[in-house]
Amino acid sequence: MVTTLQKPADAAKLNSGKPPRQLNVPNDLGAKATQEITEAINPLVADAFALYIKTKNYHWHMSGSHFRDYHLLLDEHAEQIFATIDVLAERVRKVGGSTIRSVSHIAALQTVKDSNEEFVAPIDILNDLIGENKNMAANMRKAHEVCDDNKDVATASFLEVFIDETERRTWFLFEAAQRDAD
Structure with a gap:
């Protein structure tokens, strides 16, 4: 039976971290750690989906x-962002949690702001993506702390790489924006 999510109020239920019995993967972290890690990582998965789409939107437009230069840069960034999604979602499953299931689930958890403007000037695109990538890195750092607190070194290790990649994207966007401002 397929059900649909009707309200963003269901976000807390969606991010509870407790999977159905059939998907309850055993681990040595414990139920509390599984829930805390799931609640820290699922919003990152949602943000990665949202930032991927936003970056591709700007790439296309x-x-x-x-x-x-910008078209190719944003395509490279989008591919890098997309590559994080499966890794993070599978980490949630490996620690015994339940992860993103739908577009409405993403919408309920994402912090990345959608861009539905018909046209955005290149400098505004760069500055918007700088801000979104900075926020993504900050949220990854918070999730890293949760992983550290729960002795989940594997997820923390992935986050360290993704933080570095996110900072690199921010740097490249910043330098491109400086060139455009000159």
Whole structure:
């Protein structure tokens, strides 16, 4: 039976971390750790989906004198962001939690702001993505703390790599924005 999520109020239930009995993967972290890690990582999965779509949106709708450079940069960034989704979602499952199940689940958990504007100037695109990537890195650091507190070194290790990649994206976007501002 397929059910649909009707309200964002269901977000807390969706991110409870407790999977159905059939999906309850055993681990040595314990139920409390599983729940805390799941509640820290699932919003990152949602944000990665949302940031991927936002980056691809800007990639598809880029215009201006630096079109080719920005178009290729954003495509590279989108691929890198997309690559984090499966790794993070599978970590949630490996520790015994339940992860993202639908677009409405993503919408309920995401902190990345959607961009539905018909046109966004290149400098505004770069600055928006700088802010979103900075927020993503900060949220990853918070999740890393949760993983550390629960002795989940594997998830923490992935987050360390993803934080570095996110900081690199922020740096490249910043430098591109400086070039555009000059």
